[in-house]
Amino acid sequence: MRHLLSVLLENEAGALSRVIGLFAQRDFNIETLTAAPTEDETLSRLTLVTTGDDRTIEQITKHLNRLIEVVKVIDLTDNEHIERELMLVKVRAEADARTEVKRTCDIFRGQIVDVTVNTYTVQLIGPTDKLLAFIDAIGTSRILEVVRSGVSGISRGTKVLSV
Amino acid sequence: MTEMLSGGEMLIRALHEEGVEYIFGYPGGAALHIYDAIFKQQAIEHILVRHEQAATHMADGYARSTGRPGVVLVTSGPGATNAITGIATAYMDSIPMVVISGQVPHDVIGTDAFQETDMIGVSRPVVKHSYLVEEAARIPHIVKEAIYIATSGRPGPVVIDIPKDTTDPNELFEYDLPDTVELRSYKPAIKGHVGQVRKAVQALLDCKRPVIYVGGGVVQGNAAPELCSLAYKLNYPVTNTLMGLGAFPGGDRQFLGMLGMHGTYVANNAMHHADLILAVGSRFDDRVTNNPSKFCPDATIVHIDVDPASISKVITADIPIVGQCKPVLNQMLSKLDEELNGREIDSEPIDAWWEQIDSWRESFGLDHDMYKTESDSGKLLPQQVIQVVYQATDGKAFVTSDVGQHQMFAAQYYKFEQPRQWINSGGLGTMGFGLPSAMGVQFAHPHSTVVCITGEGSFMMNMQELSTCSQYSLPIKIVNLNNQALGMVKQWQDMQYGGRHSHSTYADSLPNFVDLINAFGHVGLRAETLRELDEAVSLAFSDKHKSDLVFIDALIDPDEHIYPMFVRGGAVNEMVLNKHD
Ligand SMILES: Cc1ncc(C[n+]2csc(CCOP(=O)(O)OP(=O)(O)O)c2C)c(N)n1
Ligand SMILES: [Mg+2]
Numbered sequence: 001m002r003h004l005l006s007v008l009l010e011n012e013a014g015a016l017s018r019v020i021g022l023f024a025q026r027d028f029n030i031e032t033l034t035a036a037p038t039e040d041e042t043l044s045r046l047t048l049v050t051t052g053d054d055r056t057i058e059q060i061t062k063h064l065n066r067l068i069e070v071v072k073v074i075d076l077t078d079n080e081h082i083e084r085e086l087m088l089v090k091v092r093a094e095a096d097a098r099t100e101v102k103r104t105c106d107i108f109r110g111q112i113v114d115v116t117v118n119t120y121t122v123q124l125i126g127p128t129d130k131l132l133a134f135i136d137a138i139g140t141s142r143i144l145e146v147v148r149s150g151v152s153g154i155s156r157g158t159k160v161l162s163v
Numbered sequence: 164m165t166e167m168l169s170g171g172e173m174l175i176r177a178l179h180e181e182g183v184e185y186i187f188g189y190p191g192g193a194a195l196h197i198y199d200a201i202f203k204q205q206a207i208e209h210i211l212v213r214h215e216q217a218a219t220h221m222a223d224g225y226a227r228s229t230g231r232p233g234v235v236l237v238t239s240g241p242g243a244t245n246a247i248t249g250i251a252t253a254y255m256d257s258i259p260m261v262v263i264s265g266q267v268p269h270d271v272i273g274t275d276a277f278q279e280t281d282m283i284g285v286s287r288p289v290v291k292h293s294y295l296v297e298e299a300a301r302i303p304h305i306v307k308e309a310i311y312i313a314t315s316g317r318p319g320p321v322v323i324d325i326p327k328d329t330t331d332p333n334e335l336f337e338y339d340l341p342d343t344v345e346l347r348s349y350k351p352a353i354k355g356h357v358g359q360v361r362k363a364v365q366a367l368l369d370c371k372r373p374v375i376y377v378g379g380g381v382v383q384g385n386a387a388p389e390l391c392s393l394a395y396k397l398n399y400p401v402t403n404t405l406m407g408l409g410a411f412p413g414g415d416r417q418f419l420g421m422l423g424m425h426g427t428y429v430a431n432n433a434m435h436h437a438d439l440i441l442a443v444g445s446r447f448d449d450r451v452t453n454n455p456s457k458f459c460p461d462a463t464i465v466h467i468d469v470d471p472a473s474i475s476k477v478i479t480a481d482i483p484i485v486g487q488c489k490p491v492l493n494q495m496l497s498k499l500d501e502e503l504n505g506r507e508i509d510s511e512p513i514d515a516w517w518e519q520i521d522s523w524r525e526s527f528g529l530d531h532d533m534y535k536t537e538s539d540s541g542k543l544l545p546q547q548v549i550q551v552v553y554q555a556t557d558g559k560a561f562v563t564s565d566v567g568q569h570q571m572f573a574a575q576y577y578k579f580e581q582p583r584q585w586i587n588s589g590g591l592g593t594m595g596f597g598l599p600s601a602m603g604v605q606f607a608h609p610h611s612t613v614v615c616i617t618g619e620g621s622f623m624m625n626m627q628e629l630s631t632c633s634q635y636s637l638p639i640k641i642v643n644l645n646n647q648a649l650g651m652v653k654q655w656q657d658m659q660y661g662g663r664h665s666h667s668t669y670a671d672s673l674p675n676f677v678d679l680i681n682a683f684g685h686v687g688l689r690a691e692t693l694r695e696l697d698e699a700v701s702l703a704f705s706d707k708h709k710s711d712l713v714f715i716d717a718l719i720d721p722d723e724h725i726y727p728m729f730v731r732g733g734a735v736n737e738m739v740l741n742k743h744d
Pocket of ligand 2: 567618644646647648649650
């Protein structure tokens with residue numbers, strides 16, 4: 001099962017490497033990982049997409065909590081939540097293909113953020129499956145480059161993850 | 164007025180104020196400022212080892228025998244990497260340790276400078292936490308925090324990597340050691356959840372075939388008295404893991420012996436047939452569970468551990484309790500009193516269980532009287548050696564061990580009565596641990612008898628420390644179960660590889676151990692028969708050699724195997740019991 005874990009981490013040198021090392025060391029999966037400081041500069045917020053059965057996810061959460069610099073961990077997938085990912089895609093868009101690419105882009109509510117004679121660079125924001133659907137729709141033969149940010153997530157409603 | 168000190172001086176001062184008596188270390192370029200600070204003070208004694216791995220095992224032995232953190236100091240690069248095995252050993256057995264490594268100065272970090280190693284990176288998978296010192300002024304704070312982290316919750320090793328510029332004797336800072344440290348991200352559990360404790364006590368009262376399965380957490384958590392009270396009050400059988408030996412007295416009627424791969428027939432059978440297992444400070448290691456899918460099929464599992472990650476990692480706990488063993492056991496004791504309210508425990512179901520247990524015990528018990536007569540072959544047997552040493556030391560010595568058959572013989576035949584009396588590398592299984600850890604124990608307990616039960620293979624992995632023993636006059640008694648082979652490896656090859664002894668024997672190239680020991684200025688003795696052994700042991704432990712290191716080279720039957728032994732992939736009660744099995 002796919003899980004979205006949110007982690008509050010002390011914003012200190014080396015802290016992130018411990019998180020990543022843990023996943024490698026214990027043979028846990030990481031599909032995507034995003035990390036950046038929060039409004040409080042002393043804290044980083046991580047969103048981690050991982051897969052595993054309940055037992056594995058329980059172990060991942062426990063081992064994350066065991067790291068001294070981890071302040072809190074929650075599994076966003078336990079509750080209603082919002083997840084978003086940003087993707088930048090550079091696609092071949094020569095003369096006759098340009099309108100077709102533009103149209104697909106509109107359907108997915110993407111934005112064209114850079115243009116050359118032969119290419120469009122499309123920016124797309126949404127849950128991961130929407131981004132993957134866009135790639136499918138455009139077709140890999142047309143795609144020159146894909147850059148994905150990894151997933152960021154937050155709980156719906158008043159629930160917050162803070163110290 | 165605050166004092167102005169250099170980073171090196173602050174480090175030593177802070178360690179001293181945190182109660183550190185010994186630093187086990189070895190100097191080198193990146194640590195020289197620190198060594199100069201050590202030279203200028205008397206509060207802490209530095210012990211000069213011969214190899215950094217040994218320094219970590221000494222600190223480890225010191226920690227295991229006292230409960231206080233062991234402290235190590237090494238230089239950068241090779242000094243730091245040599246310490247890794249000992250750090251990993253301490254990590255696997257949850258031993259409090261602080262390892263200080265010199266590092267190249269900040270301005271050359273990352274340039275492949277001379278003796279530069281990324282110690283934080285190299286040690287990361289085997290430490291509880293680590294620090295790279297960025298500002299010298301923070302050193303006292305980091306020391307305080309490191310010791311707090313190393314010793315609290317589930318203990319473990321902490322590394323402090325100190326770039327040389329932060330210990331510069333010419334740069335002085337205000338010395339400020341905080342009284343306490345608080346980390347918002349680290350709040351180890353203490354007491355157990357009240358509801359869970361209630362459920363656990365209920366389960367203890369409702370069961371018919373209980374076993375209390377005790378691990379190293381009870382030793383490290385100083386919870387042996389509480390554990391014993393609970394076990395006695397209930398009159399339930401107790402088994403200790405390799406790491407838990409001594410937590411419940413080895414000579415007690417309620418004690419079933421060690422469980423696991425080389426555990427007793429009765430302990431493993433009781434586990435397999437139990438309807439309730441109370442696991443305290445133990446972690447269902449694979450050397451205990453054998454095949455997890457066949458593990459204790461009928462048992463309700465109550466699991467007390469300070470580390471939530473240990474609970475339901477291998478075996479799902481029905482009643483998990485996260486907390487330190489000592490306070491949780493105290494909670495259970497008061498809950499039990501409350502439940503019983505003066506009433507006696509109904510002993511009928513337990514009586515039947517004890518009958519069953521006693522019959523297992525009688526059918527395939529360990530023979531603790533082998534030391535009384537010669538073996539049928541006339542050859543000296545490892546079991547006899549342990550028993551003779553047990554008799555000579557009245558069962559009261561600190562015993563350290565290495566890894567192999569000799570370790571398991573020691574665990575089976577030396578009946579440990581006290582926690583912290585038995586010191587061995589259980590989790591990592593580090594050959595070379597025995598002698599240096601015995602040294603750490605002897606430093607901590609200068610007037611106690613310290614015995615190192617080793618094998619010739621393991622002994623040769625850290626025998627350079629015999630020189631350190633001379634320097635500090637350590638009167639350790641070393642008993643070498645010399646089977647002229649990597650016995651444990653050879654046994655597996657006998658049992659699983661058709662007797663093909665691939666690289667497990669070296670009889671023709673072993674040193675003359677007595678000469679070797681003499682060369683280091685110690686006393687070497689040899690024994691090939693039970694009579695010679697009796698003589699050697701009485702001499703070794705006599706007043707004549709009270710202050711000498713004595714090494715007994717006991718030439719034992721090279722073909723002896725250690726039994727019982729788990730059948731691979733089986734349930735815990737599936738054991739090979741002897742060579743003909
Ligand atoms: C550092 C290290 N290397 C290898 C091993 C694997 N190993 C486990 S027991 C053993 C043999 C130990 O020989 P010895 O010390 O003579 O003890 P014996 O089994 O003969 O009693 C070996 C090689 C280990 N545990 N540790
Ligand atoms: Mg041997």
